[in-house]
Amino acid sequence: MSEFQQKCSIIGRDRLAPDVFRLTLQAPKIAAEAQPGQFVMVRVIDGLDPLLRRPFSIHRSCADGSISLLFKVLGKGTAMLARRCVGDELDLVGPLGNGFDFSDERPVCLIGGGMGIAPLLFLAEQLHSTGRATEKDHILLGARTKDELTPLADEFSALGYTVQLATDDGSIGRKGFIPDLLGFVLPTVEQVYTCGPHLMMENVVRQCQQAEVHCQVSLETHMACGIGACLGCTVNGKRGLVRVCQQGPVFNADHLEWSLV
Ligand SMILES: Cc1cc2nc3c(=O)[nH]c(=O)nc-3n(C[C@H](O)[C@H](O)[C@H](O)COP(=O)(O)OP(=O)(O)OC[C@H]3O[C@@H](n4cnc5c(N)ncnc54)[C@H](O)[C@@H]3O)c2cc1C
Ligand code: FES
Structure with a gap:
C-alpha cells in the first residue's frame, strides 16, 4: 500500500464544539488510497516547534480528492491546528497503518468514544457504500456532552444506522458510559469495531470476549x-x-x- 507526503490546502474548517474542529483538506493522493482506520501524520505548523508531526485518523475520504480530520484541542499541537484557516497548507504523510477489516455482510456495531468517533464515520460511510442493510447495524457514540455528539450522530443516522448516544452529563442520550448500552446490542451483531478512551475499549473488549463476538480496536x-x-x-x-x-x-x-x- 502506498503512502505519500503531500502539502494539502485546507478547503473547509468547522467548529463542531468549543474545542472540537473538523478540517477538510485537498489531498488527492492520500484520499485515493485511504482505508477506514488508517491515519495521517500532520505537521501542524511550518516552523520547528512542535517538531513532531501529530497523528490523526482519517475521518472521511471523498471521491473529489478531499479528506477530513476531526480533532479536539488537547495541547500545543492541536491548539495550533485549530488556528489554521481555509487556504492554509498543511504537510501530511499518509495514509499510514492498517485499517479495519470490513469485508463481510455480518451485522456490526461501531462504538466510538470522544474523538474515537473520528475513524468510525469513514468506516460507516464505506460500509454504507457497499449497499448493505445498515438498519441491522448499530452505532453507539459517547462523549462528555451533547455539543460533541449531535452533528456527528446526525451524519451516522443519515446513512440509515440505528444510533444510540451516551453522555457523561446526560445532556443527550443515556447519562453514563457507552459500554453500558452494549449488552442489549451484542446478541444481535457478529462484529464490533471500536475506538476511544482506553478504559472504554477495555470494557467493550471484555464484553465481546464473554459474548464470543469478534472485535477490532483502533x-x-x-x-x-x-x-x-x-x-x-x-x-x-x-x-x-x-x-x-x-x-x-x-x-x-x-x-x-x-x-x-
Ligand atoms: C493513530 C492515531 C489516531 C488519532 N486520531 C485522532 C483523531 O482523529 N482526533 C483527535 O482528536 N485525536 C486523535 N489522536 C490523538 C492525537 O494525536 C493527539 O490528541 C494529539 O497528538 C495531541 O497533540 P497536542 O500537541 O495537542 O498535545 P500534547 O501537547 O502532545 O499533549 C497534551 C495532552 O494530551 C495528551 N495526549 C497527547 N497525545 C495523546 C494521545 N494519543 N492519546 C491520549 N492523550 C494524548 C498528553 O498526554 C497531554 O496530557 C490520534 C492518535 C493516534 C495515535
Ligand atoms: S510511532 Fe515510532 S515506531 Fe510507532
Missing part, C-alpha cells in the same frame, strides 16, 4: 514518528511487543494483551 497511543522507526508506540500483543503505527492502529482485540496494553 488504538491511539502516543506516537513520535508514525512509521515504525522510534518504537514509541509499542504495546503488548499476545506474541510480544507490537508497533501500533505499523501493525495497527487497528488490531483484532484477541491479539492484544489487555492487562498490559
Whole structure:
C-alpha cells in the first residue's frame, strides 16, 4: 500500500464544539488510497516547534480528492491546528497503518468514544457504500456532552444506522458510559469495531470476549514518528511487543494483551 507526503490546502474548517474542529483538506493522493482506520501524520505548523508531526485518523475520504480530520484541542499541537484557516497548507504523510477489516455482510456495531468517533464515520460511510442493510447495524457514540455528539450522530443516522448516544452529563442520550448500552446490542451483531478512551475499549473488549463476538480496536497511543522507526508506540500483543503505527492502529482485540496494553 502506498503512502505519500503531500502539502494539502485546507478547503473547509468547522467548529463542531468549543474545542472540537473538523478540517477538510485537498489531498488527492492520500484520499485515493485511504482505508477506514488508517491515519495521517500532520505537521501542524511550518516552523520547528512542535517538531513532531501529530497523528490523526482519517475521518472521511471523498471521491473529489478531499479528506477530513476531526480533532479536539488537547495541547500545543492541536491548539495550533485549530488556528489554521481555509487556504492554509498543511504537510501530511499518509495514509499510514492498517485499517479495519470490513469485508463481510455480518451485522456490526461501531462504538466510538470522544474523538474515537473520528475513524468510525469513514468506516460507516464505506460500509454504507457497499449497499448493505445498515438498519441491522448499530452505532453507539459517547462523549462528555451533547455539543460533541449531535452533528456527528446526525451524519451516522443519515446513512440509515440505528444510533444510540451516551453522555457523561446526560445532556443527550443515556447519562453514563457507552459500554453500558452494549449488552442489549451484542446478541444481535457478529462484529464490533471500536475506538476511544482506553478504559472504554477495555470494557467493550471484555464484553465481546464473554459474548464470543469478534472485535477490532483502533488504538491511539502516543506516537513520535508514525512509521515504525522510534518504537514509541509499542504495546503488548499476545506474541510480544507490537508497533501500533505499523501493525495497527487497528488490531483484532484477541491479539492484544489487555492487562498490559
Ligand atoms: C493513530 C492515531 C489516531 C488519532 N486520531 C485522532 C483523531 O482523529 N482526533 C483527535 O482528536 N485525536 C486523535 N489522536 C490523538 C492525537 O494525536 C493527539 O490528541 C494529539 O497528538 C495531541 O497533540 P497536542 O500537541 O495537542 O498535545 P500534547 O501537547 O502532545 O499533549 C497534551 C495532552 O494530551 C495528551 N495526549 C497527547 N497525545 C495523546 C494521545 N494519543 N492519546 C491520549 N492523550 C494524548 C498528553 O498526554 C497531554 O496530557 C490520534 C492518535 C493516534 C495515535
Ligand atoms: S510511532 Fe515510532 S515506531 Fe510507532
